[in-house]
Amino acid sequence: MAFNILVVDDSETMRAVIRKTVTMSGVQVGEFREAGNGKEALLVLEDTWMDVVLTDINMPEMGGVEFLREVKKNPILRNIPVIFISTESSQTRRDEVVGLGAAAYVKKPFMPEKIKTVLLDVLTKAYATRMAAEGGGMTPAAEEEADF
């Protein structure tokens, strides 16, 4: 099963690195979309279903925290897992985004393996929830193991 993934970061180079990391993680990617801030990300979500969003916090126009609030307010989007990848490393900020419903928090700088682990974990949980509703299927982590 392929997953649609949205990466939100005002740094084009960071988006490229995350894209490369995700591609190398073994997760089957359907559509890969990018946005430079939260506002752009909401526009993407208006026209394309995304299975997971990876977002920075500190961005112009609309930061990651405000973006998450908007996602959670929307009944159609609220169950999309949002993973934060940010330089902001204070426990207070982590607690804030987790309290708002973030699926996970990864601190920059990161090792590619960390992104892979977190992404597989989050997608596996989301997938299991969906399959429980629909019945049957192999989780992303199991699919990745089966590829070896």
Added chain:
Amino acid sequence: MDRIKEEKGVIGDSERKQLNASAVEVFGTMYYTPVELLPDLPTQDSWQVEGQYVKTAISYDGPRRAHLCFYFPRSLAVSVAGGFLGIDEEAVSDQQLIDTMREAANMIVGNFLGQIDPAGECILGIPAAEVVHGFSPEGVVQDGELLAFISDFGFLWMVYNV
């Protein structure tokens, strides 16, 4: 003591160590490039200067505030951006240099802030970067406290100001 130094516009000893730890972690983890903050400025006769630098400025504000301006040698920026993006160094554009070094400064200062402001009360600004010609450490020393990091590409300079 460090807060007194900070109020005078001078970085404190523990902040100096935390800033170094952040820079070492960011450059080591993301760019596989060692850097090290020098305890003292190198003697002026050893100040090799390149033709171009990527100037990157970033601030944080709140209970503590500071403005940090990095001057990355172009050769360092090209090596880092090429490796980061997985492209030949000859193919790296100025925009990619700017974008990569903005992110580097963002990560260094973001991590630094996480250590000195664990309650998360300070707000980190959006970094701004540009390629500059004719940089000299003498030309910026009046802007704040001048610090130098050593790297395989010569000195990486930083001005700290409150």
